[in-house]
Amino acid sequence: MATHALTPPTADEQLQTLVEFPDNRLLIDLCGEFDRNLARVEQLLRISIVRRGNVLLLLGEEADRKRGDQLLRGLYARLEQGRPVEPGDIDAAMRMPQAAPRQRPDGQMEMFAGGAVEIRTRRKVVEPRTPAQKDYVRQLFAHELVFGLGPAGTGKTYLAVAAAVAMYLEGGIDKIILSRPAVEAGERLGFLPGDMKEKVDPYMQPLYDALNDFLPSKQVQKMLEEKTIEIAPLAFMRGRTLSNAFVVLDEAQNATEMQMKMFLTRLGEGSRMAITGDTTQIDLPRGVKSGLVEAERVLVGVDGVAFTKFRSADVVRHPLVARIIDAYERDHERSKDA
Incomplete structure (x- = not known):
């Protein structure tokens, strides 16, 4: 997953951020049924999100786009760990950052x-x-x-x-x-x-x-x-x-x-x-x-x-x-x- 800066950016392109996701199957889960997860992110952050293949285009103010970029990366990381993404998880990620759990020597996840x-x-x-x-x-x-x-x-x-x-x-x-x-x-x-x-x-x-x-x-x-x-x-x-x-x-x-x-x-x-x-x-x-x-x-x-x-x-x-x-x-x- 990577964010690409277009060179040289136009005036319109300065108001957008591109976020690429390598696994299209996980991206489908990230977007949610009928893109409901993306709609929730848009609602929370006052940005617009356009999907183009395995890339999401974020449109809006710079601070909102930056927060959206971080939020989507964190949610995608959840999916890579085999954890689901539901609307409630999006709200939780907005309230507080989510850290990935570590494994104990016996292979079990360490609780805290x-x-x-x-x-x-x-x-x-x-x-x-x-x-x-x-x-x-x-x-x-x-x-x-x-x-x-x-x-x-x-x-x-x-x-x-x-x-x-x-x-x-x-x-x-x-x-x-x-x-x-x-x-x-x-x-x-x-x-x-x-x-x-x-x-x-x-x-x-x-x-x-x-x-x-x-x-x-x-x-x-x-x-x-x-x-x-x-x-x-x-x-x-x-x-x-x-x-x-x-x-x-x-x-x-x-x-x-x-x-x-x-x-x-x-x-x-x-x-x-x-x-x-x-x-x-x-x-x-x-x-x-x-x-x-x-x-x-x-x-x-x-x-x-x-x-x-x-x-x-x-x-x-x-x-x-x-x-x-x-x-x-x-x-x-x-x-x-x-």
């Missing part, structure tokens, strides 16, 4: 070598797509207790479950325990039809979805039957000591102060905890304080405890989600000032 942060599971390799996500993943592997705080769509729970699966596959833990307050206000499961599993499963579905992204469905089912994976409402954690496990508490903003303290004190030998939540979406009854808010206040600075705070810029769902979150935050600020 060379600045690259990846979580390898049975079904996919999970890559952080924002600097905050990258910091969060590092913390999940470095600390016994990690809080991921921020709006929906920032990958807090998804990355925590991925880390749990990766640690289990590496033999670092014996089981995975996933929990959340089963009902938004009070866990009143008795009003729901069916047995206990049928009552709580609708509230646990996001956790099942994440697991099925990382492990074959048959393996997930077997691990659930063997209780190597447990998915249970928060109320079921009382009285237990959770040893040699990776424990994830999702939607923690809806845990009361008493429930949060109970949960935190379940941590046993050889275990790790990830607690995720959004303190702007507390569904507890009026007058009941959120245990997540209290834990954030009390545990800051405690050795072995780490916090990552996500913002709307870290949303990796549809771009409109970030704009919706920003709009609500602005409205909240106006309401406080009024």
